[in-house]
Amino acid sequence: DAKTTQPNSMESNEEEPVHLPCNHSTISGTDYIHWYRQLPSQGPEYVIHGLTSNVNNRMASLAIAEDRKSSTLILHRATLRDAAVYYCIISYNNNDMRFGAGTRLTVKP
Amino acid sequence: GAVVSQHPSRVICKSGTSVKIECRSLDFQATTMFWYRQFPKQSLMLMATSNEGSKATYEQGVEKDKFLINHASLTLSTLTVTSAHPEDSSFYICSATPGLAHETQYFGPGTRLLVL
Numbered sequence: 611d612a613k614t615t616q617p618n619s620m621e622s623n624e625e626e627p628v629h630l631p632c633n634h635s636t637i638s639g640t641d642y643i644h645w646y647r648q649l650p651s652q653g654p655e656y657v658i659h660g661l662t663s664n665v666n667n668r669m670a671s672l673a674i675a676e677d678r679k680s681s682t683l684i685l686h687r688a689t690l691r692d693a694a695v696y697y698c699i700i701s702y703n704n705n706d707m708r709f710g711a712g713t714r715l716t717v718k719p
Numbered sequence: 720g721a722v723v724s725q726h727p728s729r730v731i732c733k734s735g736t737s738v739k740i741e742c743r744s745l746d747f748q749a750t751t752m753f754w755y756r757q758f759p760k761q762s763l764m765l766m767a768t769s770n771e772g773s774k775a776t777y778e779q780g781v782e783k784d785k786f787l788i789n790h791a792s793l794t795l796s797t798l799t800v801t802s803a804h805p806e807d808s809s810f811y812i813c814s815a816t817p818g819l820a821h822e823t824q825y826f827g828p829g830t831r832l833l834v835l
Contacts, residue, residue: 653829
């Protein structure tokens with residue numbers, strides 16, 4: 611699997627947008643980009659995934675660089691409930707997902 | 720979205736006993752299920768991958784005789800920690816996928832195991 615690099619932590623103010631970056635320079639042409647988040651003492655929760663085009667769903671948006679070597683998860687209006695560890699994972703067939711350290715997002719009221 | 724449940728949510732046992740954790744896909748058939756372990760302040764570590772009706776594939780360093788995995792049906796996988804010791808205390812998380820190409824994985828809520 612392609613390795614990912616994410617900042618260890620980020621802070622945001624409540625109701626402001628948050629951009630969570632992920633670098634995956636060794637991604638191959640058939641790898642998908644997956645984002646999960648994990649709240650304390652819970653299992654990971656699916657957020658979004660994409661291949662080449664930007665993706666939007668009710669939780670977030672995923673912006674994928676043209677060369678696909680990086681991506682950004684966008685939370686349009688952070689809430690206190692969005693405080694979690696966010697994981698960016700590169701996987702071809704989702705049967706082999708390896709979690710890195712992720713980004714711990716703190717949301718300040 | 721698809722729901723995956725785990726039972727029990729937490730368990731405390733004495734050293735030397737065996738503990739079974741169940742993972743169920745509630746509204747879809749899971750051709751593949753995964754077991755992860757997470758120690759405090761660390762990320763999830765994949766332990767094994769199991770396909771219904773076949774033997775599990777274990778990650779390097781995971782003892783298959785200690786962590787027995789059974790995936791007897793398309794909606795149920797079990798992880799049995801045999802002869803548990805305090806160092807096995809951890810947060811065990813399962814996930815499941817319908818197996819469609821590029822479909823996402825759905826994670827269970829996790830089981831916290833404490834071995835005394």
